[in-house]
Amino acid sequence: EVQLVESGGGLVQPGGSLRLSCAASGFTFSSFWMSWVRQAPGKGLEWVANINEDGSETNYVDSVKGRFTISRDNAKNSLYLQTNSLRAEDTAVYYCASGGWLDFWGQGTLVTVSS
Amino acid sequence: DIQMTQSPSSLSASVGDRVTITCRASQGIRNDLGWYQQKPGQAPKRLIYVASILQSGVPSRFSGSGSGTEFTLTISSLQPEDFATYYCLQHNSHPYTFGQGTKLEIK
Numbered sequence: 001e002v003q004l005v006e007s008g009g010g011l012v013q014p015g016g017s018l019r020l021s022c023a024a025s026g027f028t029f030s031s032f033w034m035s036w037v038r039q040a041p042g043k044g045l046e047w048v049a050n051i052n053e054d055g056s057e058t059n060y061v062d063s064v065k066g067r068f069t070i071s072r073d074n075a076k077n078s079l080y081l082q083t084n085s086l087r088a089e090d091t092a093v094y095y096c097a098s099g100g101w102l103d104f105w106g107q108g109t110l111v112t113v114s115s
Numbered sequence: 116d117i118q119m120t121q122s123p124s125s126l127s128a129s130v131g132d133r134v135t136i137t138c139r140a141s142q143g144i145r146n147d148l149g150w151y152q153q154k155p156g157q158a159p160k161r162l163i164y165v166a167s168i169l170q171s172g173v174p175s176r177f178s179g180s181g182s183g184t185e186f187t188l189t190i191s192s193l194q195p196e197d198f199a200t201y202y203c204l205q206h207n208s209h210p211y212t213f214g215q216g217t218k219l220e221i222k
Contacts, residue, residue, distance in 0.1 A: 061210045
């Protein structure tokens with residue numbers, strides 16, 4: 001059974017940083033693209049970033065380019081999102097999703113950017 | 116960026132009704148589209164991939180169709196557990212983009 005468990009969210013001040021993690025199990029992690037998707041409170045879904053199987057290719061939505069970095073450690077079956085220079089508008093639940101077509105999703109971790 | 120226009124934004128229906136939700140892409144995306152269901156407080160769950168293939172374990176009352184720029188999700192006979200918000204997602208080109216969502220409510 002595919003399992004994706006996000007962690008690392010919390011309350012952070014504007015301009016601060018957080019590193020989100022996603023622990024994967026139940027599938028061959030190193031064989032799949034992985035994504036991060038976020039959802040602001042009461043709003044719709046927004047794709048944030050993805051990374052290919054070996055980490056050599058990454059893509060981002062414009063609003064996070066230069067501030068967020070997606071990475072992975074295939075030896076640890078883990079996906080990461082380093083979030084820097086956080087803004088109030090980055091407040092959201094952040095989900096990791098497996099596969100190039102976002103097959104399965106974790107339950108999410110809440111990031112709140114507020115002073 | 117490819118814009119996904121989803122309609123309607125909300126829909127009121129009764130158990131047993133047939134409902135259809137539409138997504139239109141601002142440019143052709145072949146069949147690179149998925150449909151997701153999200154219930155309050157839960158993560159999205161994929162129902163359909165490559166526009167028309169039913170995800171394993173998803174009831175057959177859900178179906179998807181379309182290619183190019185116009186896509187539909189149909190629920191043939193609404194069940195109580197189907198009242199949720201539905202999203203389309205295009206994964207044809209980066210950045211991937213979602214429709215705005217359709218909230219399906221009980222009439």
